[in-house]
Amino acid sequence: MISTVHLVYFSPTGTTRKISEAIVQGLGAETIVRCDLTRSACESVLKDGVAVIGIPVYVGRVPELCLNRLQAITAKRIPAVLVAVYGNREFEDALVELQDLTVDKGFNVIAAGAFIGEHSFSTPAHPIAAGRPHAEDLKGAVEFGKQVAAKIERGDFRPPEITGNRPYKERRHFEVMTPQTDSERCTLCERCAAACPAGAIAVTESVATKADHCILCCACVKACEAKARFFTHPWVEKVRLMLQENCSTPKTPEIFI
Secondary structure, three states, X not given: OOOEEEEEEOOOOOHHXXXXXXXXXXHOOOEEEEEEOOOOOOOEEEOOOEEEEEEEOEOOEOOHHHHHHHOOEEEOOOEEEEEEEEOOOOOOOHHHHHHHHHHHOOOEEEEEEEEEOOOOOOOOOOOOOOOOOOHHHHHHHHXXXXXXXXXXXXXXXXXXXXXXXXXXXXXXXXXXXOOEEOOOOOOOOOHHHHHOOOOOEEEOOOEEEOHHHOOOOOHHHHHOOOOOEEOOOHHHHHXXXXXXXXXXXXXXXXXXX
């Protein structure tokens, strides 16, 4: 029995959190210690137990904001399970990038998995992996956790061979842009501001967004119950159509153990 699992995740729209929680369920730990990096860093030194570290994939890499927040966490050679969640395109170099960072921070990576989550640009009109992770995805994540627990029980702490490239693919930097707000629908409820991992949104008598802070995660869009938040920038619309046309066949998780 694993005594403690440190659940570390960055999950603006909740998909990475759901997958990571399912893996932890499969591990069957007695105690779960959460470190949610979505809106702030958690400075800590992990000395015992097992870590499950979950991140979303942004254009084949770990998001820069997430990387910055992970810098505050170090470990004393405890086993780590790495989780990358991507929107049914490709996870590319995200897992090896996360592996390099966590090993540098003192973790012993013993397993990793790439899972599917609804793409942040997905809309009802242009669905991209809509509704994922679904029940079968979560069931598979639980089973993965059980496989990792069995590996630990055997005393096997060898690192797996993880798919990806070194050097990593060049990080893309996009035009400064941000979702918009329909002032007639907006109720000034502040859910968008609460959801934003970058602290880019302020709500007073209207909604103001610092475009140069926006990481294009669309957490604000998905959090808005009034449907007043939307993203219709021409580049985003072009990407939506491309993903819908070329990435519509549902992918299955890949695990490395």
